[in-house]
Amino acid sequence: MKLLTCPINGPRPLEEFAYGGEIREMPDPQTCSDSAWADYVFHRDGAPGPKREWWYHVPSGTWLVAERDTASDVVSRTYLLGEA
Amino acid sequence: MPYQLLKFALSKKHPEPAFFRQPAELKPSYDAVIIGGGGHGLAAAYYLAKEHGLTNVAVLERGYLGGGNTGRNTTIIRSNYLTPEGVAFYDASVKLWENLSQELDLNLFYSTRGHFTLAHTESAMRTMRWRAEVNKQMGVESEVVGPDVIQAAVPELDMSCSGHAPILGALYHKPGSVARHDAVAWGFGRAASEMGVEIFQNTEVTGLDIRNGRIAGVHTSRGTIKTGKVLSAVAGYTPRITKMAGFDTPIVIHPLQACVTEPMKPWLNTILVSGSLHVYVSQSSRGELVMGASLDPYEVHATRSTLDFVEGLSSHILDMFPFLAGIKVVRQWAGMADMTPDFAPVMGKTPVEGLYLDAGWGTWGFKATPISGKTMAHTLATDKPHELIHGFRLDRFRDFELTGEKGAASVGH
């Protein structure tokens, strides 16, 4: 099993983590169009490549950010939100 | 002894002619180009030629025929879905499957075994009832059965699942079948090829030529071709194609893994699925147990295998069949699945005129092979979505009109 480095707990096996999806900017719900909102809710940039993602270390309840290439599954770094 | 076998021995012409015509060069233009030489793409080519007379068609395959999810799935065919749209679509598929070996004159080993979706909780029983009632209403043979019926069909099954997840009942779907997956691609490919369709392996699409919102051609590793109609049938690669086309879809790629044991004499004569235990299993005609579980939980564009998958699956299989502890797993593999938010496919027109999607096939694509080919061929030829795929249109997300198949599709092979 793959290892992922939790900024609090160090390298841990991936089974201790939950995937939280890509970190995406929410459009302003007050001003955006219906279709822009629907795109935000449902559509994804599904093409392979580097992404910033949410991961959650379940045993310790830690949310972290992982920079991961979805093509190679290689994580280049992990950190807590705001510590980038 | 079937006379076909005698032919092998007596005919001087054996071996038989090539299955597919494989021209050396692409033509400068085609009436339609199909991206993806898997079951779906080849079926679409077949129905385009057969039902719409469109034979100036090229099928482009980056690897080898059927090398994607067609050759990686666990070959289960069923129509016991949850939504009326899903049930109608897959029921039409099963009806095509039933005569496909004869139609393509290739033995696909279409084997109707019956399909049990086991329920271990009251809430799972409710879902089984829901599916059964929708199925019956749509004329599909499904019923909720009790433990006695399950035990009679699979006497070897530990109904208590090692004491931890007793089986309360199941959704029984009599038409549930398995088929020889590779042969499906070969059969459609051969039949399409016989009608004039050109098939190109090792030919990768590198870009789409889009002008004024209309498809004009396809760039490939072997050069550019002109065409006004392009079908993308590339489960696992859909986001790469839509990126070339310049639009997003809800599709995200997750690996789906499977494994197979060494062969043993036949004993398991049905297809078993347990959502709670994340297991599905059937025994192939070679005698292997073909097994799978749920999707990998995160996005990866690769077909790597993981150990925890096969460990978890083994543990659950042994809950059901403790006596298999000594049976060995020979091989594990993975495919890349197009996942959608509502566990239903994405089929039909796109924001780019002349570009059609046959995508979002998640874990439910193999069983849809013939009907997806037929409906996509109709959609391509007429530029009007076939009525059976209305519920699967890409626009449904923008319209907030999802087709909720999650209850029937997750771990529901």
Added chain:
Amino acid sequence: MTLRLPPQPGEWIDRATPVNFTFEGQAYTGYAGDSVTSALWGAGERVLGRSFKYHRPRGLMSLANHDINVMLEDGTAINMRGDVLPLARGMELRAVNTLGGLKGDKYAVLEWMAPLLPAGFYYKAFHKPKALFPFWENVIRRMAGLGVMNPQAPRGEAIKQHRHCDVLVIGAGPAGLSAALTAAKKGVRVILADENARIGGTLGYDHAGQPTALETLARLQSEVASHPNIELLPAHYAAGWYTDHLVPLVGPSGMIKVRAGKVVVAMGAFEQPAVFRNNDLPGVMLGSASQRLIHRYAVKPFQRAVVLAGNDQAQRVVMDLHQAGVEVVAYVDLRPDADCTVIRQLGIPIYLGNCVQEALGKHAVEGVRISRWDGQGHPDPDTSMTIACDGVAVSVGWAPAAALLYQSGCKMRFDDAAQQFVPERLAPGMFAAGRVNGIYGLEAALEDGERAAREALGLATGVARAAETGSSHPWPIVPHTANKNFLDFDEDLQLKDFETAAQESFDNIELMKRFTTVGMGPSQGKHSNMNAIRVLARLRGEPIPKVGSTTARPFFHPVPLGHLAGRTFHPERRTPMHDWHAAHGATFATVGVWQRPAYYGTDKAKAVEAEVKAVRHAVGMIDVSTLGKFEVHGPQAGELLERFYTGHFVNQRVGTTRYALLLDEAGVMLDDGIVARLSNDCYYVTASTSNAATVYREMTRRLQTWGLEATIVNLTGSYGGLNLAGPHSQSLLKLLTDLDLAALANGGVAEGMVAGVQARVINVRFVAELAYEIHAPAQDIARIWLALEEAGRSVGLKPFGTDTQRLLRLEMGHFIIGQDTDGLTNPLEAGLQWVLANDKPFYLGQRSLKLLAEKPVSKRLVGFMLEAPPATLPDECCLVLRAGKIVGRLTSIAQSPTLGQVIGLAYVASEDAAPGSRITIRHQNGRDVVATVVPTPFIGVAP
């Protein structure tokens, strides 16, 4: 007849411990240390198994731990490979997949039908007429498969262990031993694994007539054994490579999952068979197999042998055979120009530039026909001659055991000189040594092991020694008009099957594999893939690198399900009152990870009715410790809840509670609970049992993204709870607390002492008009429970479970998210407009609801009563039909003991949502049942 040799130096057998066993009903004796195959061969048996498709007699072939010619079963275990099955006393074995036993296998008739059964034959037959296919399928299924599974076989308990090391060396041959010692001496932790019971690899059996290698082996063995940095794991095979260097080592009693810093693959190479007619006849074996027989098991492989050579290894085999007293009657070399000085001195007849055209004999080798050839597959029939012998040792080439390298993403290239695939670009942290690198010869292997280890440790290394040339013959393949020249022994594939496949368009390595099934048998192509690639390259007229190879997936050797599963754990959570429930006859239900009482007693209907009655007419009590329980602190705690849930919380008064509905961004209902404001900057929030973890997780994530000044404390496990419900609940609770309960009406919350315990008391009307939820620290909650139970005895208090709770809440008209909603239900359909505070600037799902609100709502959740209930009620999830079309489903239904009516919730067409509308429910028995839409709550509504 016994073929045991006098004691051999380094032999594995213990001659002091004879072992009796039976095979196919006949008694045999071998020695401890024997494999079943070696014991049988040593006893003079030749036919040890039958082939998969044609049921041809088979002997031993590779004896290299993947020899599928000898597959055994004992009534419990099946498909045991004879070459890796240690002999044990009392074994009763038989060959798998025979009809009427090995000797007289009636399936052998299939061989006569071989012309009818070319590769892929089953795709082209049996499907017409369609009606007959099930019959033929049945025949085919019965013919296929190997052993007969035993449904009484024990589950067993294989052990699973974890290990960490700096360097994992796989393969304890010369290269691996050298690598392990080099690394260990540099001070790092090393695990050295080998699939064989004893380490040493070729040092143990490849002697070329002189046992000097054993001295090297003894020295390395003692160094390894005494080195504190090395953990040695013999009898463990590396089953696969997984991301971040996770390598499962599978041994006899279990699996060791090794997480390595670096991995050195020194797994050697598989000797490859030559392809000629009857190359599967018992007595034809690989040269290395004959050497293993001699040196490991002291078994004489044959009396009179022909050695077929394609490389220099063959001469080492000749010398070992000669030393063991085998008469080598011919040395046949595919090459025209080999240097044969040494064996010439032994007086062995030498045939250079010759090939074996076919092996002769019915059940075992009786001779070979050889002839001159051009080295390219064209024998010269005019020169053919027959040589009598009882065995053929074949040494023509190798294929690297590179499966783990492939799995790790190593790019391999084909080395023309060595005629072998070798690593070109290794994956990070992966290293290769020895034969897998195309490096043969003892000294070279030792050096290469040292080099690999030094590279793994980031130390300066010498230059890798060039591969010894010509280790594999480029074309060890001889066509024959009568076929039976096998490329794949697992699958009985002959040379012509590949020609057929290519002609029929399957001329891509993967397509060829799938059409012919080459490499798909139990040995996974270990001795067939290389020859298949050679054949395909020639058929396509392309060089081998252009043909490529198939993907090497796990596993390296098959792994038992029991080893993969290990011990099975099914953890469950129990509430602080669990023992009390059990002592009072609770029937438990699994709710997520929790065990909860469903009702008390064994008769569900009676128990639930009595429990309902208690709550409606006296007082009842349920354990709700499993609820999600969170405290949200801080100046912006209210703001967080305001954005998270649909309602207003900033302006919520201290001491009050509010309903909390959570949506996802698409507006779908995810969970509900209550929010109690305990103080200005502290809220207490509950979530449903099954969603507790998810709600907490999402709340903490949103807290971060919104950057609010608040803290969330998860009290789900550290707090317990109970719900006291019914007309007597207030008077009963009053006995145990000074809190002003009357002031809590309409959803109040207060903190104070209950039964001497600091607790939170909340007025919640989920199951009854008058009810209190009492939450307290997990270690104290049972005291409250017991105090209430005691005080409540006189007023008829009864505990109730979740089944009763479901009915009670239904009578109250409350839905349960997950049962009465599905993965797409939004609050507009559920009739929850009243909890949507759309005057707020933002809450999760708000924007989507705004969009949905502009569209017609096609179905709505309503309460109903059955007009004339049938004897068997419709099941939950039966459909609601309108003019024959599906418009919804019923989500909850029950006979209400309080009302004496059948009540329920259902989704109906919006047109039918008004009270008084009549709806049609399709009963599971196919009949229609009519119901009337009624307002909720049901209680207090006139029928």
